[in-house]
Amino acid sequence: MSVLYGVAVGILVAVGIYQLLGRDLLRIAFGIYLIFNGANLFIMTAGTVPGRRAPFVQLGGPFVDPLVQAMVLTAIVIGFGLATFLMMLAARLAQTRDTLDAERMDEWKR
Amino acid sequence: MTLLPWLLLTPLAGLLATLLATNRLTWQAWIILVMSLGSLGASAGLYMGGETVAIVAGGWPVPLGIALRADMLSRIMLVLTGTIFSMAAVYHLGQTLRGATPTRNTVYPLSFPLLLLALNGIFLTGDFFNFYVFFELVAVSSYLLVSLGKHAPLEAAWKYSAQSVLGSICLLIGIVSLYGKTGALEMIEVSQRLGEPAYWSAPFFLVAFLLKGAIFPFHFWQPDAHAAATTTGSMLLAGLLIKVGIYGLLRFWPLLMGGELLDLFLVLGAASLIFGAVAAWNQPDAKRMLGFSSISQLGFVLMAMGWGTIGALGAAILYLISHSLAKALLFMATGALSDRVGSTRFAELAGAGRRTPLLSAAYLVGAMSLIGLPPTLGFFAKIGLLGEGVAAQEWSWVALAGLGSLMTAGYCLKAFQQLFWEDGAPLTERPTPLMVTAVSLGMTLVMLGIFAGEPIWGACTAAAQELWPPELRPPEFPQ
Numbered sequence: 001m002s003v004l005y006g007v008a009v010g011i012l013v014a015v016g017i018y019q020l021l022g023r024d025l026l027r028i029a030f031g032i033y034l035i036f037n038g039a040n041l042f043i044m045t046a047g048t049v050p051g052r053r054a055p056f057v058q059l060g061g062p063f064v065d066p067l068v069q070a071m072v073l074t075a076i077v078i079g080f081g082l083a084t085f086l087m088m089l090a091a092r093l094a095q096t097r098d099t100l101d102a103e104r105m106d107e108w109k110r
Numbered sequence: 111m112t113l114l115p116w117l118l119l120t121p122l123a124g125l126l127a128t129l130l131a132t133n134r135l136t137w138q139a140w141i142i143l144v145m146s147l148g149s150l151g152a153s154a155g156l157y158m159g160g161e162t163v164a165i166v167a168g169g170w171p172v173p174l175g176i177a178l179r180a181d182m183l184s185r186i187m188l189v190l191t192g193t194i195f196s197m198a199a200v201y202h203l204g205q206t207l208r209g210a211t212p213t214r215n216t217v218y219p220l221s222f223p224l225l226l227l228a229l230n231g232i233f234l235t236g237d238f239f240n241f242y243v244f245f246e247l248v249a250v251s252s253y254l255l256v257s258l259g260k261h262a263p264l265e266a267a268w269k270y271s272a273q274s275v276l277g278s279i280c281l282l283i284g285i286v287s288l289y290g291k292t293g294a295l296e297m298i299e300v301s302q303r304l305g306e307p308a309y310w311s312a313p314f315f316l317v318a319f320l321l322k323g324a325i326f327p328f329h330f331w332q333p334d335a336h337a338a339a340t341t342t343g344s345m346l347l348a349g350l351l352i353k354v355g356i357y358g359l360l361r362f363w364p365l366l367m368g369g370e371l372l373d374l375f376l377v378l379g380a381a382s383l384i385f386g387a388v389a390a391w392n393q394p395d396a397k398r399m400l401g402f403s404s405i406s407q408l409g410f411v412l413m414a415m416g417w418g419t420i421g422a423l424g425a426a427i428l429y430l431i432s433h434s435l436a437k438a439l440l441f442m443a444t445g446a447l448s449d450r451v452g453s454t455r456f457a458e459l460a461g462a463g464r465r466t467p468l469l470s471a472a473y474l475v476g477a478m479s480l481i482g483l484p485p486t487l488g489f490f491a492k493i494g495l496l497g498e499g500v501a502a503q504e505w506s507w508v509a510l511a512g513l514g515s516l517m518t519a520g521y522c523l524k525a526f527q528q529l530f531w532e533d534g535a536p537l538t539e540r541p542t543p544l545m546v547t548a549v550s551l552g553m554t555l556v557m558l559g560i561f562a563g564e565p566i567w568g569a570c571t572a573a574a575q576e577l578w579p580p581e582l583r584p585p586e587f588p589q
Contacts, residue, residue, distance in 0.1 A: 039279050046290035082275050093264050
């Protein structure tokens with residue numbers, strides 16, 4: 001199970017970094033979001049033990065660590081908010097500069 | 111009843127009041143000022159209390175409840191936060207009363223209480239995950255300061271946000287890997303359960319904090335963000351925000367790594383010092399120049415961390431304080447000129463300050479503190495820092511630090527000459543009373559060295575001693 005998680009984290013982060021290396025701002029924003037979700041999945045692996053149940057009292061039995069689930073929930077919300085902010089910035093830049101290409105936005109640089 | 115919760119409740123109340131006063135810019139500016147003074151008062155009271163205060167929010171047992179702890183370093187940083195925020199709030203009020211707010215955006219005033227809440231929280235928390243949450247809150251509220259200025263290039267905001275989010279992800283991964291290893295989130299408990307240097311998670315912490323502190327290989331966002339932010343925004347960014355990164359390193363490196371790999375800080379610090387100084391010399395833009403100067407100055411702090419003795423850590427904390435105050439003052443003086451002229455470039459600001467003796471005195475005092483001339487606080491910081499280097503007999507590093515100081519003098523005086531001596535169209539507008547208040551407050555603080563240099567230095571050394579719990583020190587470590 002944890003091997004599966006590891007592979008999934010690896011794929012998410014690798015795809016995210018590949019997107020980051022491009023020049024398109026929207027792709028960079030999505031790449032960052034993918035890396036963030038890779039990190040979230042990584043948090044899950046820190047608390048998931050095979051054979052244990054989700055922490056609902058009704059289910060009974062040995063639970064996985066509920067603190068990790070609380071943390072990952074916080075992290076997901078934060079990541080979602082930040083990704084939204086980045087995409088909004090990219091959209092605003094696209095409106096005012098008429099392009100999403102990072103190379104062509106460096107004209108303001110002094 | 112301890113004062114500690116008020117440090118979080120005051121900004122929360124301020125946030126609510128600012129929200130309720132939406133579209134009434136003057137009211138909001140007054141609310142921000144009262145809130146900053148309240149936070150300053152609470153933190154001063156906490157500091158005077160003289161002992162480490164700890165509470166657990168909500169009264170739950172520790173793994174569920176969140177520990178808030180104010181030890182010496184936290185208390186020093188909280189007082190610094192209140193001070194710089196009050197300065198910025200006075201300047202903001204002055205701008206608002208003049209009818210020259212940097213933006214009409216209704217979200218902009220909200221970023222002040224949010225940032226104060228986040229900074230107070232980050233300096234108080236004793237819990238790793240809570241630290242991460244406040245770290246994000248600091249980042250988000252500062253995105254607003256950078257992206258909402260009237261002429262702010264959104265590219266700068268983009269650059270800052272994107273890099274800062276990557277840093278936050280690194281911090282998250284570092285914290286979670288620590289939790290996976292130790293099963294604890296409370297800072298002291300984690301370091302007790304570790305038992306060995308945390309080589310697997312320290313790099314993540316390092317990258318996150320170097321990005322936030324804008325140290326040399328991770329500095330790309332910082333000069334642009336400083337130039338794009340409003341004047342108050344730049345004061346807060348340079349005075350407090352980049353200090354969060356250094357605070358994180360000071361706080362976590364001893365807990366996680368003990369005295370391991372300190373040479374890394376020497377190399378990073380020296381590179382940052384020289385690179386920042388060279389870049390600052392070449393800047394045609396007054397605010398970008400100050401941004402690169404911050405990169406250079408924080409190099410000194412990292413080098414002091416690299417020497418690693420208690421005295422050197424104390425000098426690093428003292429340097430942090432003196433740099434915050436001096437840089438806030440410099441940004442205020444530059445901003446007072448550039449807000450009226452409408453440009454931050456030296457070419458258009460040339461000679462703008464020839465008829466404003468107050469601003470030129472402020473700039474000179476700030477520059478003296480950066481260079482390290484008596485009687486400013488910067489003098490004590492630099493003496494302490496170089497003294498520790500000499501005591502450690504690290505001659506080549508001391509020589510580099512001396513070179514860095516000389517270069518600091520070079521670019522500061524060059525900028526002073528361009529702003530206040532050159533022929534050009536001088537500003538004739540008289541400064542408002544509030545501007546006089548803000549600038550004199552800043553000058554007084556930077557000149558603290560005259561009568562409070564020694565006590566502040568003592569407090570910083572005490573903070574450094576608490577930073578490194580004796581049971582974690584390696585045996586060969588100088589006690």
